[in-house]
Amino acid sequence: MKKWLTVLLGILLVAVLAACTADENAGEEGGSEDGEESTSEDSSVLRMNNGAEPTSLDPPIGFDAASWNVLNNLMEGMTRLSQEHEPEEATAENIEVSEDGTEYTFTIREDAKWSNGDDVTAEDFEFAWKRLLDPETASAAAFLGYFIEGGEDFNNGEGSADEVMVEAVNDKELHVTLTAPTNYFLNIISNPAFFPINKEVAEDNEEWFTEAESFVGNGPFSLTEWEHDNEMVLEKNEEYWDAETVQLEEVHFAMVDDSNTEYQLYDSGDLDNSEIPSDLADELLESDEVTIEDQAGTQFYRFNxxxxxxxxxxxxxxFALAVNQEDIVSYVTKMGEEPARGFVSPGFKDANGNDFREESGALVQYDAEEAKQLLEEGMEEEGYDELPEVTLSYNTDDTNKSIAETMQEMYSKNLGVDVTLENTEWNVFLEDQKALEHQFSRSSFLADYADPINFLESFTTDSSMNRTGWANEEYDNLIAQAKEETDEEQRFQHMYEAEQILFEEMPIFPIHFYNQVFLQKDNVDGIVRHPVGYLELKWATKE
Structure with missing residues (x-):
């Protein structure tokens, strides 16, 4: 059982107000020779690795962990997840909810400022939220705004921006109407996709988010340097309404996509945090500097x-049943992950207090004999004497490579199929996957908000997150019903039925559920890694 999510969802269900991976020299500045640990002259400078260049720092476009890590510390929405992982007032100092749970009124703090000194206004939020839903923006995160009345129609080209029920009543008051009561709405809008955008800045420069010199945020830190594909430097934002809480003066994000290189930088003192390379797991997992935390998410593969x-x-x-997930987590990743037998990760409780994953059951199990039989039957159905060539694609990362190579061996052994591997850098890989240019590709999902529907809505026919070409009308209807259902027991029943359909037709199959395993220097404290959410440095300290 995962207590963090049990507590969070319990709160969300009782009261509304309580609710998608560089350069090896990056980060080497200040390093020392011969493996001796160096110390920064400024103890308030935190050095981390982001793994890759952010996809984008445009809030509705940077819909992945590499972007979220940075965005969540440069900007802030109406709500922010607390140190206890619960949504709380942030840019909004007050939130009022109608008795029927469909209308929200947000009052913005008088001292909420942009990093350039401008006031943060309700118009900035209206501009940003409608831009998220604008079909011309083509945001993969737009579906998160479908809870807002008129949002889905606008995004689908069947409505207008004026029909989206987000209205700046005045400079400091934003009124929002939902399609139905949504207990986790305040959690949803903590997602970076709902961050405000300085309307005046954006209208003056459409590329405001592409360079440090033009970036304007409203969060705990400001972007002061950005050497693309190498390093980003964030400094404490003195214009932030809660600047007194922020203890770090600077955060340096390297962009190293190799975990062994990352660890070497950590070991030499050039990074304060590091992942553990899988080939060093047995040695390093016993270190006093290791921390293991929960994370709601799933590593999986998509079929086109x-x-x-x-x-x-x-x-x-x-192809799904020929993969032994247990062997992958035991001998490849080796970070204590749980093999995934479904898509929704553990930790979500239904109306009866049952864990969603346990209740939904094991929907995919390794079975080499059945896999071989299914392949023969499928080839006969298609009239194949030989199976067409299969290429497995993954984004550049040493762990992704190891998993892909292991799967390649399993397919050769269990199915007698030779699979070709290809890898590309993250941004290229992602665009190709969105365009359905991959035949069979690696994927990851990290929950955007704390509810199973967030996992399952990704595979509706029109979802930008689907990326498989798969469509099922019954599945779509079940997801739609779950979003509108106010009876929690019935809502979860719709979701259980939907996940069953997903695995009966198998457009995807999972590998493992995520956790967060990392090394951290003893003099660093207060970094919050939300199980459902984002890296948080507002409360971080370094002595």
């Missing part, structure tokens, strides 16, 4: 059902 041979359900299932 519009490309041969994965238009065939039995062939998809064969």
């Amino acid at each position: 059902v519009e490309e041969e041979p994965f238009q065939n359900e039995k062939i998809r299932k064969a």
Whole structure:
């Protein structure tokens, strides 16, 4: 049982007000030779690795962990997740909710400022939230705004911006109307996709978010340096309404996509945090500097059902059942992850207090014999004498490479199929996946907010997160019903049925559920890694 999510969801259900991976020299400045640990002259400078260049610092576009790590510390929404992972007032100093739970009135703090000194206004939020939903923005996160009345129609081209029920009543008051009561709405809007945008700055420069010199934020830190694909430097934002809480003077983000290089930088004192390379797991997991925390998310693989041979359900299932997830977490990743037998991760309680994952059950299990049989049946259905060539794609990362190579061996052994591997850098990989240019590709999902519907809504027909070409009308209807259902027991029943359909047709299959395992220097404290959410440095300290 994961107590963090049990507590959070309990709060969300009782009261509304309580609710998608560089350069090896990056980060080497200040390093020392011969492995001797160096110390920064300024103890208030935190040095971390972001793993990759952010996809974008445009809030509705940077919808992935590499962007969130930075965005969540440069900007802030109406709510922010607390140190206890609960949404609390942030840019908003007061939030009022109507008796029927469908209308929200946010009052913005008088001292809420942009990093350039401008006041943060309700118009900035209206501009940003409608831009998120604007079809011309083409945001992968737009579906998060479908809870707002008129949001889905506008995003689908069936409505206008004026029909989106987000209104700046005056400079400091924003009124929002939802399609139905949504107990976790305050959690949803803590997501970076709902961060405000300085309307005047954005209208003056559409590329305001692409360089440090033009970036304007409203969060705990400001972006002062950005050497693309190498390093970003953040400094404490003195214009931030809660600047007194922020103890760090600077945060340096390196962009190293190799965990061994990252660890070497950590070991030499050039980084304050590091992942553990899988080949050093047995040695380092016993270190006093290791911290393991929960994370709501799933590593999985997508089939492109519009490309041969994965238009065939039995062939998809064969490739899924031929992978031994237990062996992957035990001998490849080696970080104590839980093998995934479904898509929704553990930790979400239904109306009866049952864990969603336990209640939904094991929907995919390694079975080499059945996999072989399914492949033969699928090939017969398609009239294949030989299986079309299969290419497995993944984004550049040493762990991703190891998993892909292991799967390649499993397919050769269990199915007698030779699979080709290809890797590309994150931004290229992501765009190709969105365009359905991959046949079979690696993916990851990190929850955007604390509810199972967030996992399952990704695979509705029109979802920008689907990226498989798969569509099922019954599945779509179940997700729609779950979003509108106010009876919690019935809402969860819709979601249980939907996950069953997802694995009956198998457009995806999971590998493992995520956790957060990292090394951290003893003089660093207060970094918050939300199980559902984002890296948080507002409360971080370094002695």
